[in-house]
Amino acid sequence: MDIVNGVRENGAGPVSLETGAFTAGTSSLTSTRVNKLSRKTFRHRDHRAQPYNRATPENRVCGEAGPSGITHTTRLQNSTPPHNDQDTVRSLTILERLSSIDLPEQQKPGALYNSGESEPIFISGPATSPMGPLRVEFNFSVDLELVKKENPNVQPGGRFKPKDCEALQKVAIIIAFRYREEHLKYWLHYLHPILQRQQLDYGVYVIKQDGNDTFNKCRLLNTGYAEALKEYDYNCFVFNDVDVIPMDDRNTYKCFSQPRHLAVSLDKFNFRLPYVQCFGGATSLSKEQYLKINGFPNNYWGWGGEDDDIYNRVASKGMSISRPTGEIGKCRMIRHNRDKMNDPNPQRFNRIAHTRETMYKDGINSLKYQVLSIQKLDLFTTITVDVGKP
Numbered sequence: 001m002d003i004v005n006g007v008r009e010n011g012a013g014p015v016s017l018e019t020g021a022f023t024a025g026t027s028s029l030t031s032t033r034v035n036k037l038s039r040k041t042f043r044h045r046d047h048r049a050q051p052y053n054r055a056t057p058e059n060r061v062c063g064e065a066g067p068s069g070i071t072h073t074t075r076l077q078n079s080t081p082p083h084n085d086q087d088t089v090r091s092l093t094i095l096e097r098l099s100s101i102d103l104p105e106q107q108k109p110g111a112l113y114n115s116g117e118s119e120p121i122f123i124s125g126p127a128t129s130p131m132g133p134l135r136v137e138f139n140f141s142v143d144l145e146l147v148k149k150e151n152p153n154v155q156p157g158g159r160f161k162p163k164d165c166e167a168l169q170k171v172a173i174i175i176a177f178r179y180r181e182e183h184l185k186y187w188l189h190y191l192h193p194i195l196q197r198q199q200l201d202y203g204v205y206v207i208k209q210d211g212n213d214t215f216n217k218c219r220l221l222n223t224g225y226a227e228a229l230k231e232y233d234y235n236c237f238v239f240n241d242v243d244v245i246p247m248d249d250r251n252t253y254k255c256f257s258q259p260r261h262l263a264v265s266l267d268k269f270n271f272r273l274p275y276v277q278c279f280g281g282a283t284s285l286s287k288e289q290y291l292k293i294n295g296f297p298n299n300y301w302g303w304g305g306e307d308d309d310i311y312n313r314v315a316s317k318g319m320s321i322s323r324p325t326g327e328i329g330k331c332r333m334i335r336h337n338r339d340k341m342n343d344p345n346p347q348r349f350n351r352i353a354h355t356r357e358t359m360y361k362d363g364i365n366s367l368k369y370q371v372l373s374i375q376k377l378d379l380f381t382t383i384t385v386d387v388g389k390p
């Protein structure tokens with residue numbers, strides 16, 4: 001039996017991803033009807049739709065109506081040789097060499113990517129169901145007033161909650177920020193419609209580092225986690241680089257049974273996962289998963305290494321990295337020069353090699369910051385903070 005997105009290979013019914021056990025009575029479709037549909041809906045392993053549970057609008061759970069992207073899990077202990085922190089150091093060294101090479105584009109920027117595979121068939125669902133591959137380009141100016149008009153259901157502070165269904169998760173999307181106003185405009189332009197189609201109960205938090213001292217991405221992300229919880233009872237946290245935009249809205253911004261790597265295949269790396277330990281760009285962790293690894297490291301000042309430290313934390317706790325398929329996990333990155341005061345961290349390789357020794361005393365339990373201001377803008381909440389100096 002092959003389990004993908006909680007669906008049996010033969011389409012007979014939902015299966016628990018945690019136990020592999022058949023879950024009886026969760027779909028009102030008869031087995032005959034499902035088996036009949038399975039020849040169309042499940043004929044290709046990369047586009048399977050979960051059987052729809054026909055519920056009334058009053059009690060319908062968001063996300064019942066269509067696929068949220070195919071999940072496969074990379075088991076850390078079984079992927080390539082046994083993992084240790086030195087493996088991550090070697091992989092990061094290779095990645096930095098690749099980053100300096102301009103790889104050819106497979107298709108022109110902004111093209112509508114189509115793998116030629118069969119499209120998923122929606123058994124039922126609202127008009128706001130995910131659309132699939134999206135055109136993402138950065139050759140135009142974004143007017144935030146227009147973005148607001150196009151997203152009238154987004155409330156001040158960047159909050160949205162579905163009206164016709166109950167979201168299973170409360171998602172805080174956290175962006176570490178400085179000097180990237182134009183990138184943020186593109187992110188808001190593309191992501192708000194995507195997140196609403198995914199029927200998420202979500203809020204967008206932009207955590208801005210004050211001053212011109214060396215940038216500290218993870219300290220800002222930890223701050224976003226702490227501040228978001230003061231406002232709402234979030235149980236899922238998406239950490240998104242401001243310059244990373246998903247190209248398929250079936251790549252669901254929610255949390256899974258294992259930490260989720262959302263930005264699987266970036267155009268920067270020719271739409272390939274650069275190395276198996278890669279865990280950056282856009283990721284999601286449940287509150288429980290985040291606390292299990294003590295949040296993120298606070299001692300990475302400047303560019304590089306923090307994403308790999310987080311990977312080491314996940315691995316050390318026996319968790320796995322789940323990912324959508326490379327096709328659904330495609331993302332575009334806005335090309336830009338490295339920011340001022342964000343030079344490569346010369347200590348990053350040494351720190352990565354000692355993650356397991358430092359993670360228990362360096363994380364959310366040692367976070368220090370000072371909130372300077374909080375602004376509830378139309379499309380996001382911006383929190384300006386002083387995170388100190390190296």
